[in-house]
Amino acid sequence: MTREAYLHQIQGLRDDVVAMSSMVDKAIARSIEALRTQDIDLAREVKNADQEINAIRWRTEERALLVIATQAPMAGDLRTISAAIHIVTELERMGDHAAGNAKIVLETSNEPLLKPLVDLPRMSELARAMLTDSITAFINEDAAAARAIVKRDDAVDDLYNQIYRELLTFMMGDPTTINRATRLLWAAHNIERIADRVTNICERVVFAATGQIEEMGASNY
Amino acid sequence: MVASQVGTIGSAVESNKSTPTTESVYGTKAVITLDDLSVHYGSFLAVTDVTFNVPKNRITALIGPSGCGKSTVLRCVNRMNDLVATARVGGKILYHGVDINDRAVDPVEVRRRIGMVFQKPNPFPKSIYENVAWGVRINGIKTADMDNLVEQCLRQAALWDEVKDKLKQSGLALSGGQQQRLCIARAMAINPDVILMDEPASALDPISTLKIEDLMRELVKDYTIMIVTHNMQQAARVSDQTVFFSLNERRQGVLVEASPTRELFTNPRDQRTEDYITGRFG
Numbered sequence: 270m271t272r273e274a275y276l277h278q279i280q281g282l283r284d285d286v287v288a289m290s291s292m293v294d295k296a297i298a299r300s301i302e303a304l305r306t307q308d309i310d311l312a313r314e315v316k317n318a319d320q321e322i323n324a325i326r327w328r329t330e331e332r333a334l335l336v337i338a339t340q341a342p343m344a345g346d347l348r349t350i351s352a353a354i355h356i357v358t359e360l361e362r363m364g365d366h367a368a369g370n371a372k373i374v375l376e377t378s379n380e381p382l383l384k385p386l387v388d389l390p391r392m393s394e395l396a397r398a399m400l401t402d403s404i405t406a407f408i409n410e411d412a413a414a415a416r417a418i419v420k421r422d423d424a425v426d427d428l429y430n431q432i433y434r435e436l437l438t439f440m441m442g443d444p445t446t447i448n449r450a451t452r453l454l455w456a457a458h459n460i461e462r463i464a465d466r467v468t469n470i471c472e473r474v475v476f477a478a479t480g481q482i483e484e485m486g487a488s489n490y
Numbered sequence: 491m492v493a494s495q496v497g498t499i500g501s502a503v504e505s506n507k508s509t510p511t512t513e514s515v516y517g518t519k520a521v522i523t524l525d526d527l528s529v530h531y532g533s534f535l536a537v538t539d540v541t542f543n544v545p546k547n548r549i550t551a552l553i554g555p556s557g558c559g560k561s562t563v564l565r566c567v568n569r570m571n572d573l574v575a576t577a578r579v580g581g582k583i584l585y586h587g588v589d590i591n592d593r594a595v596d597p598v599e600v601r602r603r604i605g606m607v608f609q610k611p612n613p614f615p616k617s618i619y620e621n622v623a624w625g626v627r628i629n630g631i632k633t634a635d636m637d638n639l640v641e642q643c644l645r646q647a648a649l650w651d652e653v654k655d656k657l658k659q660s661g662l663a664l665s666g667g668q669q670q671r672l673c674i675a676r677a678m679a680i681n682p683d684v685i686l687m688d689e690p691a692s693a694l695d696p697i698s699t700l701k702i703e704d705l706m707r708e709l710v711k712d713y714t715i716m717i718v719t720h721n722m723q724q725a726a727r728v729s730d731q732t733v734f735f736s737l738n739e740r741r742q743g744v745l746v747e748a749s750p751t752r753e754l755f756t757n758p759r760d761q762r763t764e765d766y767i768t769g770r771f772g
Contacts, residue, residue, distance in 0.1 A: 272769040341723050343755045344768040480757030 275340045282353045285329040292322050292403040293360045294397050295369035301393040303374045305386045312374035322364035329357045352477035357401040359466040366459040373452045385447050392428045396464040403470045413473035419486040425464040432457045495756045498587045516545035526581035529562050537562050537743040549715045551725035553737035559743025560718045564686050568604035569597040605677035609689040611669035613661030618653050629680050647675035648705050667698025674709045687717040703728045726755045734763045
């Protein structure tokens with residue numbers, strides 16, 4: 270096969286995306302665990318680890334630009350590289366959302382949780398599964414799988430609505446809960462945004478696989 | 491189509507008869523249509539199944555691996571293959587609706603209207619001025635002001651400023667890039683409709699190459715251009731339509747895909763095209 274080095278570079282970009290998504294998935298999981306258990310140390314680790322996620326984003330983008338500058342990629346390769354650049358940007362933002370949830374733990378640790386967290390971890394599980402599947406779709410250039418993932422965002426949105434109504438009830442019943450309830454709402458919003466960003470990733474997967482740009486699943490928020 | 495219905499190629503142009511073909515996606519009508527073109531060299535079928543339109547005032551690039559018939563096809567468009575004893579052309583090449591291979595068509599007239607620039611710059615062993623003027627004279631083109639015509643052509647070829655003070659100097663004394671622009675000026679002097687370029691920049695340095703490419707984008711406002719190039723990035727940079735040729739299992743050149751350039755290089759329709767432009771062929 271000709272252009273071995275070039276193909277190796279393209280594969281390297283895919284590997285970067287996978288590695289970064291794994292780090293982000295871990296950050297999301299740990300931030301929710303920290304929130305659920307009010308674990309300050311864990312929250313601090315998540316917050317600090319976000320720097321590494323940011324660094325990978327820039328490193329991957331730089332690598333992608335180098336391939337473009339030196340190898341003149343075309344067609345499917347060019348679309349894959351374009352998708353990779355956008356995907357790592359979305360992943361970096363997801364990392365920020367996870368770090369945001371860790372920061373909430375640090376800000377509210379002196380107060381008990383309003384109630385044991387059930388829906389928020391459930392939201393997180395759904396969003397993480399969407400993320401994992403979207404990256405798999407990217408690696409496999411599977412547009413159909415990407416389109417199917419977008420539909421699952423509705424379940425995340427439904428849970429967000431549920432959490433919103435529940436926290437509103439808390440705040441209306443007891444104004445002293447406003448601070449904690451508001452921060453939990455922010456945490457839920459962070460997860461809801463993570464799922465939305467997976468939708469953006471899926472759009473890029475479809476583009477990489479088909480060359481067509483399809484707007485999918487606009488957020489309600 | 492009989493000879494009496496064809497007339498001369500000149501009268502077809504003057505009557506502004508357009509080629510009756512598939513609707514163009516390029517915003518202009520087709521000037522040339524290649525219809526089921528094939529070329530034999532002796533008993534060997536070198537190129538087959540070639541059908542595509544050449545849109546007016548656009549640049550069409552022919553790309554593909556070595557030996558796939560790109561230059562063969564290009565040379566058919568102005569009947570240069572007539573000069574190859576063993577060449578036999580099948581199918582049709584319609585120029586403004588007229589089959590240029592019809593017996594009633596004068597090949598010299600074809601070559602006047604469809605000019606050619608070659609890979610290796612080949613100015614005449616004459617002065618810069620005479621390189622441009624000579625073709626005008628021998629074609630019997632009347633002009634009241636040859637000096638003005640020569641200047642216009644050299645300006646169009648982006649060469650005037652570099653040679654205006656040395657028009658009597660030999661064309662062979664110019665650099666490679668300048669010689670190629672002189673050849674382009676020479677081709678334009680006889681007022682063609684179409685300019686064919688067979689790897690016009692492959693023998694030039696990178697700066698000269700970019701100058702030729704800039705020149706092409708200027709010339710296409712007044713001319714239709716077809717270019718054969720081995721440089722895919724060049725095809726991507728300058729052309730409006732790209733036609734990809736490849737070799738079939740019998741080692742015959744075939745047309746694989748003709749598409750708008752922006753589509754062919756971002757989302758080609760044929761997997762063979764994708765494999766070639768991404769370097770995965772072979």
